[in-house]
Amino acid sequence: MAKEKNNRLEIFLKGFIKENPVFIMLLGLCPTLGTTTSALNGLGMGLATLFVLTMSNFVISLIAPYIPSKVRIPSYIVVIASFVTIVDLVMHAYAPELYKALGIFIPLIVVNCVILGRAEAFASKNNPWDSILDGLGVGLGFTMSLTILGAVREILGAGEIFGINLHIFKGDGILVFVLAPGAFLVLAYMIALGHKLKKRMYGE
Amino acid sequence: MATKVKSTLFSMTLTLLIVTAVAAGLLAIVYKYTKGPIKEADLKKEKMALQQVLPEFDNNPIAESDTIPSDIEGDSFKLVVFPAKKGDKLVGVAIKTFTMKGFSGRFDVMVGFLPDGTIYNSIVLSHQETPGLGDKIDPEKSDFSKQFAGKNPATFKLEVEQDGGDVDAITAATISSRAYCDALQRAYNAFKSLDLSKYEN
Numbered sequence: 415m416a417k418e419k420n421n422r423l424e425i426f427l428k429g430f431i432k433e434n435p436v437f438i439m440l441l442g443l444c445p446t447l448g449t450t451t452s453a454l455n456g457l458g459m460g461l462a463t464l465f466v467l468t469m470s471n472f473v474i475s476l477i478a479p480y481i482p483s484k485v486r487i488p489s490y491i492v493v494i495a496s497f498v499t500i501v502d503l504v505m506h507a508y509a510p511e512l513y514k515a516l517g518i519f520i521p522l523i524v525v526n527c528v529i530l531g532r533a534e535a536f537a538s539k540n541n542p543w544d545s546i547l548d549g550l551g552v553g554l555g556f557t558m559s560l561t562i563l564g565a566v567r568e569i570l571g572a573g574e575i576f577g578i579n580l581h582i583f584k585g586d587g588i589l590v591f592v593l594a595p596g597a598f599l600v601l602a603y604m605i606a607l608g609h610k611l612k613k614r615m616y617g618e
Numbered sequence: 619m620a621t622k623v624k625s626t627l628f629s630m631t632l633t634l635l636i637v638t639a640v641a642a643g644l645l646a647i648v649y650k651y652t653k654g655p656i657k658e659a660d661l662k663k664e665k666m667a668l669q670q671v672l673p674e675f676d677n678n679p680i681a682e683s684d685t686i687p688s689d690i691e692g693d694s695f696k697l698v699v700f701p702a703k704k705g706d707k708l709v710g711v712a713i714k715t716f717t718m719k720g721f722s723g724r725f726d727v728m729v730g731f732l733p734d735g736t737i738y739n740s741i742v743l744s745h746q747e748t749p750g751l752g753d754k755i756d757p758e759k760s761d762f763s764k765q766f767a768g769k770n771p772a773t774f775k776l777e778v779e780q781d782g783g784d785v786d787a788i789t790a791a792t793i794s795s796r797a798y799c800d801a802l803q804r805a806y807n808a809f810k811s812l813d814l815s816k817y818e819n
Contacts, residue, residue, distance in 0.1 A: 450752075451748075451749040455749075481623065485633055488634060491710075492637050492638055500644075504648070504652060507652035507654075510659040510662070514663075580769070586790070587750065592749050
């Protein structure tokens with residue numbers, strides 16, 4: 415029993431460092447690079463992904479035993495796309511301000527390979543409860559990564575964090591960091607840091 | 619793990635049919651319940667933009683709005699004209715215009731004209747310009763868009779200073795600034811072609 419509990423905890427925690435989707439697994443880099451121009455954008459994208467990932471993991475783990483393996487990918491994508499559309503519609507209807515900021519990124523979640531990756535690697539082989547935990551863990555790890563990336567780029571690029579001016583630059587910040595090359599630069603350092611942390615915590 | 623279903627033509631077709639049918643049904647329900655609130659949210663957004671770019675009015679410009687073709691053909695390239703009246707008097711006309719020349723493609727601008735053609739105010743509706751640079755076209759981010767208020771494009775050349783115009787461009791975002799001018803110019807051209815007398819009474 416105790417062992418099982420440990421196991422569950424590990425399923426939840428592995429998404430943060432050990433199997434961090436962005437810094438270790440290098441999955442879902444397209445939305446990562448594209449949306450992390452500010453901490454808030456990163457956080458919003460992360461949370462939207464977290465929701466879709468948890469829900470799709472749950473549903474896919476339920477239906478996986480009944481899906482013939484040759485059509486599993488299209489079936490999973492239909493499930494994922496449905497949840498993305500639901501998020502898109504509900505956000506548009508009830509949180510128009512948030513939708514204005516994130517609207518263009520929401521459809522991108524469908525093509526985020528973190529979600530299909532977790533469906534294929536975890537949800538299709540595990541029970542619904544573990545799959546929810548996995549979705550939450552990996553989703554939170556993804557959210558954390560995007561927020562950190564966005565925060566670093568916002569601080570260096572605009573001298574702000576969550577839109578609050580830090581007054582560290584006279585005038586504008588180092589503009590390259592809010593542009594595409596800055597995304598790659600910061601990501602590279604983050605990947606190095608992530609691996610260092612992983613080594614320290616889990617050994618080689 | 620439960621036993622896997624074999625991939626036969628029948629089982630695969632049936633599975634996909636069920637999965638897509640359930641998904642379509644679910645989406646139809648969500649769509650039905652969010653359709654109203656989405657329309658309301660969009661209307662509210664448009665109304666707020668109108669209130670910012672026009673002097674005080676007491677009619678419903680959205681209900682009286684009209685679309686006119688622009689210099690580019692196609693349904694998504696039409697301009698929307700919103701007449702604003704106070705009592706029976708026309709106090710201004712807002713035009714929802716666009717540009718394709720933004721740094722990240724298209725963005726839409728709502729611009730309000732007084733009946734004599736003077737720009738009352740303008741506000742960008744949706745854009746994907748670079749954060750920290752081009753997004754300064756947004757009045758919340760910088761005063762760039764406020765310089766147009768009170769200017770009449772008949773005497774105020776809607777081009778950035780580098781191109782010989784009167785517009786003070788955003789530093790390091792000349793392309794976005796040019797695009798903004800392009801949107802305003804398109805709106806002004808449309809405004810000039812309008813027959814304002816049809817909105818009176």
